[in-house]
Amino acid sequence: MLQAFLQNIINGLAQGSVYALVALGYTMVYGVLQFINFAHSDIFMLGAFSGFYLAKWLTPIVPNPLVLLLATILGSMVFCVTVGLTIERIAYRPLRSAPRINVLITAIGVSLFLENLGQIIFGADPQVFPALIATKSILNTGGLVLNNIQVLVVLVSLVLMVVLHWIVHHTKLGTAMRAVSFDIEVANLMGIPTDTIIIFTFTIGSALAGAAAILYGLSYPKIEPLLGTMIGLKAFVAAVFGGIGNILGAAVGGIVLGLAESFTVYYISSSFRDAIAFGILILILLFKPAGLFGTFRREKV
Amino acid sequence: MKISMKNRCFQLALPLLVLPLLIIVGCVKKEGGVASAVANAAASNEIWLGEYGSMTGSESTFGVSTHKGILMALDEVNKTGGINGKKLQLKSYDDQGQAAEAVTIITKLITRDKVMLLLGEVASSRSIAAGAIAQQYKIPMVSPSSTNPKVTQVGDYIFRVCFIDPFQGSVMARFAINNLKLKKAAVLRDIKADYSVGLANYFVDEYKKMGGEIVADVSYSSGDVDFKSQLTLIKGKNPDVLFIPGYYTEVGLVARQTRELGVKAVLMGGDGWDSEKLTEIGSDAIIGGYFSNHYSHEDKSPVVQNFVAQFKAKYGEVPSGLAAQGYDAAMVAVDAIKRSTELSPKAIRDSLSQTKNFQGVTGMITINEERNAVKPAVVLKVVGPQKFSYVTTINP
Numbered sequence: 001m002l003q004a005f006l007q008n009i010i011n012g013l014a015q016g017s018v019y020a021l022v023a024l025g026y027t028m029v030y031g032v033l034q035f036i037n038f039a040h041s042d043i044f045m046l047g048a049f050s051g052f053y054l055a056k057w058l059t060p061i062v063p064n065p066l067v068l069l070l071a072t073i074l075g076s077m078v079f080c081v082t083v084g085l086t087i088e089r090i091a092y093r094p095l096r097s098a099p100r101i102n103v104l105i106t107a108i109g110v111s112l113f114l115e116n117l118g119q120i121i122f123g124a125d126p127q128v129f130p131a132l133i134a135t136k137s138i139l140n141t142g143g144l145v146l147n148n149i150q151v152l153v154v155l156v157s158l159v160l161m162v163v164l165h166w167i168v169h170h171t172k173l174g175t176a177m178r179a180v181s182f183d184i185e186v187a188n189l190m191g192i193p194t195d196t197i198i199i200f201t202f203t204i205g206s207a208l209a210g211a212a213a214i215l216y217g218l219s220y221p222k223i224e225p226l227l228g229t230m231i232g233l234k235a236f237v238a239a240v241f242g243g244i245g246n247i248l249g250a251a252v253g254g255i256v257l258g259l260a261e262s263f264t265v266y267y268i269s270s271s272f273r274d275a276i277a278f279g280i281l282i283l284i285l286l287f288k289p290a291g292l293f294g295t296f297r298r299e300k301v
Numbered sequence: 302m303k304i305s306m307k308n309r310c311f312q313l314a315l316p317l318l319v320l321p322l323l324i325i326v327g328c329v330k331k332e333g334g335v336a337s338a339v340a341n342a343a344a345s346n347e348i349w350l351g352e353y354g355s356m357t358g359s360e361s362t363f364g365v366s367t368h369k370g371i372l373m374a375l376d377e378v379n380k381t382g383g384i385n386g387k388k389l390q391l392k393s394y395d396d397q398g399q400a401a402e403a404v405t406i407i408t409k410l411i412t413r414d415k416v417m418l419l420l421g422e423v424a425s426s427r428s429i430a431a432g433a434i435a436q437q438y439k440i441p442m443v444s445p446s447s448t449n450p451k452v453t454q455v456g457d458y459i460f461r462v463c464f465i466d467p468f469q470g471s472v473m474a475r476f477a478i479n480n481l482k483l484k485k486a487a488v489l490r491d492i493k494a495d496y497s498v499g500l501a502n503y504f505v506d507e508y509k510k511m512g513g514e515i516v517a518d519v520s521y522s523s524g525d526v527d528f529k530s531q532l533t534l535i536k537g538k539n540p541d542v543l544f545i546p547g548y549y550t551e552v553g554l555v556a557r558q559t560r561e562l563g564v565k566a567v568l569m570g571g572d573g574w575d576s577e578k579l580t581e582i583g584s585d586a587i588i589g590g591y592f593s594n595h596y597s598h599e600d601k602s603p604v605v606q607n608f609v610a611q612f613k614a615k616y617g618e619v620p621s622g623l624a625a626q627g628y629d630a631a632m633v634a635v636d637a638i639k640r641s642t643e644l645s646p647k648a649i650r651d652s653l654s655q656t657k658n659f660q661g662v663t664g665m666i667t668i669n670e671e672r673n674a675v676k677p678a679v680v681l682k683v684v685g686p687q688k689f690s691y692v693t694t695i696n697p
Contacts, residue, residue, distance in 0.1 A: 004533055007562075011529040124357040124397065126550055128581045135561060143536065145562050220526035222554055222582050224359060230524065265530035270521050271492055 003143040008262045014150040014219060016258020017157035021212035022235035023242070023250035024164065025205035031181040031245035032201045035100050038107040039087055041232020042114035043080050043206050047213030048129070048223045049122055050079040055130045069132045069214075073156075077210035084206025085199060093195070118225030126224040129217035153215045160211055161251050164204065168247060173200060181245065230274075237281045243294020252292065347390045348383075348638065350375070350631075351416030353406045353431060354423060358398030359550050362576045363423040363623055367445050368393060369616055370627025371420055377611075378635050387644075389635070392416060400430040407431040411438045418443065418634050418649055423623060425449030425466075425496040432459045441637075441650040445630035446572065446595065446623055449499045453672040458646075460653050460672045462630045462661065464697070466496070469571045469593045470503030472678045472695045473544060476569075476591065478511045480680075480693065483541035483567060485514050489531060489555065491547040492520040500546035500571045516540050521551065528555050529562060536564045548573040553582025560586040567591070575622045577687045590683045594622045596663040597679045597691035608662040622663070629661035633668075 022044055029037040054075040055068070062068040091110050095103045139146035168174035179187040180197045188194045216231070217223055238257045242249025257277060264276045284291060352371055354364030375389045383389055392414045396403040403422060410416050411434065419435050419442040422428045428447035435442040436456030444452055444461040448469055453459045477483050486508055491497035505515050516538035519531045532555070535543065543559065543566040545552050552574055559568065568590035575594055580587055598609045598619050608628065612620040620628075637653040638644070656668040664676040677696045681689040 004537055007533045008530060011527070011533065015527055119357075123361075124359065125361045126359055126578070126582070128578070131584075135557075137561070137563075140563060143563075147561055220554060221557075222526065222550060227526075261527075262530045266534055270519065270525070270531060273522070273525075 004266065006144055008266050009259065010144075010146055010150060012259035012262030013255065014153045014258070015262065016255035017154050018212050018216050018219070018231070018254075019235050019238045019257050020251045020254025021157050021160065021208045021215070022231055023238040023254045024161070024247060025209050026236055026239040027242070027244055027247060027250035028201050028205045030239070031247075032177065032184075032198055033092075033103075035103045036107065036236065037205075038104075038232070039110040039114060040205065040209060041228035041235070042111050042118070043084050043087075044209040044213050044231060045118060045225060045228035046083055046114065047076045047080045047210035048217050048227065049118070049127075049225075050210075051076040051214045051217055052127055052129055052223060055132055059130065065133045072132060073211050073214045076214050077207040080206040080210030080213070081203050084202045084209075088199065088202045115225060115229070122225050124225060126222045129221040129223050131221065132218060149218050153219055156211065156215060160208060164208070164247065167204070173197075177201060234277055237277050240281055240291055241284050243291025246291065246293045249291055249293035346387055348387050348644065349390045349392060349414060349416045350634065351407075351410035351414060351419045352391055352393035353396050353403055353410065353419070353421040354393065355398035355427075356395035360398045360424060360548060362578060364395070364398070366621045366623040367421075367423055367627035369612075370445070370620065370624035370629075371631045373612060373615055374628045374631035374635065384635065384638055396422070396427060398424070398427075400427045403427040403431040404434055407434045411435070411440050416440065417644070417646060418638070420445065420627070420630050420634065422447060424494070425452055425499070426494060428452045429455060429495065432456070435459065439650075440646045441653055443630045443634050443653070445626040447496075448572065449495045451495065457672070458650050460668060462633050462663070462666055462674045463595055463626055464676055464678055465673050466499035467503040468697060469678060470500045470546070471507035472593045472680065473569050473571070473591070474504045474507035474511060474513070475695065476593075476680050476693070477542050478508065478513050481542070481567065484512065485516055485540045486542040486544055487517040487535045487538060487540035487566065488515060488519070488544045489528070489535065489547075490518070490520045491523050491551065493522045493524075494547065496573065497546045501544065504544050504546065521547075521555075523548065523551060525551065526554055528558050532558055532562050532564055535566075536562055540566045542567050542569055544569045546571045546573065549576040549579040550582065553579055553587060556583040556586040556590065572622060575689075580683065580686045580688075588683050588685060591680055591692065592683075593678050594681050595678065596622050596625045597681055597689070599691040600679070604660060605662055625662045629663050629666065632661060633659055633666060
């Protein structure tokens with residue numbers, strides 16, 4: 001019984017880490033611009049496919065699996081950043097002064113566009129993500145199993161989150177980001193180049209999605225153009241759960257959601273997996289509208 | 302069928318565009334389709350058949366294989382002069398593996414293309430959805446490989462040339478107990494697919510009846526990628542057999558995670574496993590698994606060997622079970638049209654229902670009162686990448 005409990009924690013942590021990385025992208029853009037970037041989940045999908053093609057191309061050239069893995073992660077991050085910034089420039093920036101609902105609808109449009117574009121370019125048939133590193137079991141005692149991919153997923157996520165925390169709280173850029181998030185107009189008056197800061201925000205968010213996509217591909221080697229939809233929704237729930245706009249909240253939210261799903265499936269039934277995820281969202285919105293770590297800010301008149 | 306980019310673009314937009322139209326069409330008089338189909342046939346030198354299948358989407362290999370089998374059958378018939386001098390023509394559309402899309406397409410085939418008979422689908426859920434439309438317009442439909450019992454219960458115009466789930470589920474239960482002597486089984490079913498739930502239910506019934514013990518019966522939803530919680534639960538029960546009657550996309554991932562978690566059970570499933578992608582996604586983990594199927598290209602009977610040789614010559618690949626089913630569906634349809642007293646959907650329906658001991662590639666086919674095929678099943682073993690070897694045949 002205890003083994004099963006621990007095993008569920010391991011499984012939930014690995015899945016939750018991916019949710020957390022994607023959730024960070026949602027929460028950061030929300031923090032700065034107060035709108036939900038629905039295209040984020042599709043940037044994640046494009047990250048998985050760019051990793052897929054990059055890995056196929058690199059495998060014969062790069063013999064060292066670790067170098068190959070790092071190169072793929074970096075390549076995917078760079079690609080996602082390019083896509084993220086292009087979207088920001090083309091679709092979001094022209095609407096900066098428009099009502100927020102316009103940007104929101106645009107984001108949904110961009111998301112649908114990317115999904116359908118993905119189906120045309122990659123085909124709707126699932127592809128098998130290459131095994132960049134062989135799956136090896138690290139721990140296998142008393143019925144408890146832990147493999148290197150799970151450890152890698154959690155470790156890489158953790159490192160990226162620490163780096164992000166450092167950027168936001170201990171650099172000038174981070175201070176500027178927080179200032180923009182607090183009040184974009186005042187920040188602008190104080191001489192903060194808000195457009196540059198927004199570009200940085202999109203860069204970081206998209207890069208995290210790119211890294212998450214590779215980790216996802218390694219754990220579940222079946223990728224398709226619609227894979228972002230469900231992950232995106234879950235990550236969004238995680239972000240709201242933790243308090244949208246709050247970085248620590250998104251990280252914690254992702255992990256909690258991963259664990260909750262894992263336990264739900266084990267102790268109740270898999271049919272409730274998604275119900276629990278969205279049930280959590282509803283409960284949080286009912287009792288703590290600002291989320292776990294979020295601070296409620298009154299709409300300015 | 303090659304699908305051009307433009308075409309696919311169009312198909313993506315199709316549901317949105319067609320849905321309002323469909324509602325309008327649906328309200329208009331129903332008999333129009335049939336009447337003009339008859340008029341059409343009498344006048345022309347062609348007989349139009351319609352096909353709908355998943356040419357793209359997560360189960361695309363099913364649709365594409367079936368399509369190849371159907372095309373081959375029709376080419377063969379046309380080469381030998383067609384039916385009474387009339388050539389067979391096929392109109393086929395892609396439903397992207399979605400029930401809503403299948404409904405749209407089948408309506409289009411009936412009302413716009415005025416086909417005489419419909420061939421499709423592989424997945425039971427889509428055959429049920431689209432079958433309701435075929436029944437409504439009274440156009441006979443022959444499903445090549447939908448094995449859920451409900452498919453032909455839709456109405457008296459719906460037929461199939463494959464066996465039904467109860468048979469497949471009980472075949473695997475019997476195989477596990479009689480051939481492998483394994484008496485402790487766990488079931489992992491796809492709760493969103495009629496196909497999977499049907500197979501699982503009948504497996505459980507037959508397995509228990511034969512003295513086996515079901516130690517765990519858990520579920521997932523198609524589209525899931527993480528099954529570790531379910532497998533952790535199964536692992537705790539230590540079964541000899543894990544029955545996963547799902548489709549290859551999920552089964553591949555399930556197999557991987559099964560081995561990652563150290564579950565030792567023998568993996569088993571149904572014809573949803575039949576795809577070259579199974580071993581690609583499942584890698585080494587799926588090797589050693591068993592699944593039931595409609596036919597094996599390793600079967601030494603001359604009918605099968607002849608079919609395999611011709612298919613290879615045409616497409617340069619070994620036909621999958623679904624290709625053989627597609628071929629048989631088309632051939633049974635052709636046989637019925639030949640025997641039919643006149644060229645009308647009603648007459649074709651009547652002669653379809655009288656199909657008896659038709660020698661198909663997938664065995665001797667007889668259509669029973671429930672419009673299901675009574676025929677044998679084979680058990681295959683996954684032995685290597687894209688290699689399934691024939692184990693045994695289990696008769697009804």
